[in-house]
Amino acid sequence: MxxxxxxxxxxxxxxxxxxxxxxxxxxxTVQLDGVHYETVGPDQLTSPVLLEKMAAGSQPTTSxxxxxxxxxxxxxxxxxxxxxxxxxxxxxxxxxxxxxxxxxxxxxxxxxxxxxxxxxxxxxxxxxxxxxxxxxxxxxxxxxxxxxxxxxxxxxxRLKTHFLVDDLNHLMRGGRISKASAFIGGLVNIKPIISIQRDGKLESVAKVRGRKKAMTEFIQLALQDIAEPVAIVAYADDIETAESIKERLLTEPSIEEVHLFPLGPIIAAHVGPGTQAIFTIGKQMR
Missing domain, CATH: 3.40.50.10440 (Dihydroxyacetone kinase; domain 1)
Structure with missing residues (x-):
């Protein structure tokens, strides 16, 4: 080696x-309901356990x-x-x-x-x-x-990252976005699309009313400026939606391969249940 x-x-x-x-x-590491969890090793916290607790109201923090x-x-x-x-x-x-x-x-x-x-x-x-x-x-x-x-x-x-999240309050609690952004994303049926910018920070790039319209916009944004024929779809707890995104991406001439990844517990703790993400390599710098 x-x-x-x-x-x-x-x-x-x-x-x-x-x-x-x-x-x-x-x-x-993750702190959840007063318990400290590792994310590497035989006793590591798994995303399904974490997301189930989050759906029930738990608010994890990470270190x-x-x-x-x-x-x-x-x-x-x-x-x-x-x-x-x-x-x-x-x-x-x-x-x-x-x-x-x-x-x-x-x-x-x-x-x-x-x-x-x-x-x-x-x-x-x-x-x-x-x-x-x-x-x-x-x-x-x-x-x-x-x-x-x-x-x-x-x-x-040139790595392009787009997240479609259901609840921006998870990102707000972790200090990744502002309270103002979380408030706007929390308005009735507004689905925010988040991107990682050139400086590595998160920014809301679209706020779409309704999950169906948001999904269309989410995929369109991810397909802009494609240089490599490989895309990755990551999902929190909804593999069926991830599979449908994969099928949609593969209809594009610019995409030849799509890989599915479950979100790990650290990222899942900040984006929450229902999140989908698409990663592509563009021609231009992000």
Whole structure:
């Protein structure tokens, strides 16, 4: 192996895939009904359990990966002489990226010859996951760490993310959008469409009355400026709708493959039940 890839649990990648492709993962945590849950490991919180509790009124919160966790991981790799590429959750949505940067600097003080590279994807969920999968593919094809970083940075700059959410209050509680935006989205039968902008922040790009009209607008926005023939659809708890979105996307000449990903518990905790997301790679920077 040329270098070790690390990501975090916001990338929403299956444990089996991570194991098969030799990608390590550290987990953010969820606090739910007074209980602390991990999102990596045999006792991890699953999205179906979380979403069921949210539908019943629970209001989860999430915590970033701390400096100590990253320091322990980076130190182990530095002692073994293994170069690391960390493909990270958006710095605009979590302090996890900054924790990793602080830990890297600490470890490099003790091991100045270590190689620890961190890529801020400015992405989340299966968008981040797509970049991790591409990094693994490039590494396994023999590209160097530097070459892989360059290609991932280019893809990240053109990654388009659209979320169709039922309730913006979940994002408001986590500080991801303003109270004003949540209020507008809460008006009768208004379905907001959220996009991740160039700076990694969330922005409401459309507010459509009615789920059916919103779904049409959601798909149309996602299909603008397509460069790669692959799309990813992520869903909270409604795979039937995700399947119908997949079928609709595959009718477009610009789309040849559509992959379905369930939203993991960290992202699901912030967007809530009923959420759908589409990730594509555009020609232009987002």
């Amino acid at each position: 040329i270098f070790q890839i690390l990501t975090d649990s916001t990338a929403d990648l299956a444990t089996q895939w991570l194991t098969e492709h030799q990608v390590d993962v550290l987990g953010l 970033q990966i701390n400096v100590g966790q990253f320091e322990a991981y980076f130190t182990e790799k530095a002692q073994s002489g293994i170069a690391v590429l960390y493909v990270a959750f958006s710095s605009a949505l979590s302090g996890t990226y900054q924790s990793a940067v602080m830990a890297r600097d600490m470890v490099l003080d003790d091991y100045p010859g270590a190689t620890i590279t961190i890529v801020d994807t400015l992405a989340a969920s299966a968008g981040e996951g797509y970049l991790v999968m591409e990094a693994a593919r490039l590494r396994d094809a023999g590209l160097s760490l530097e070459e892989t970083c360059d290609k991932i940075a280019d893809l990240a700059s």
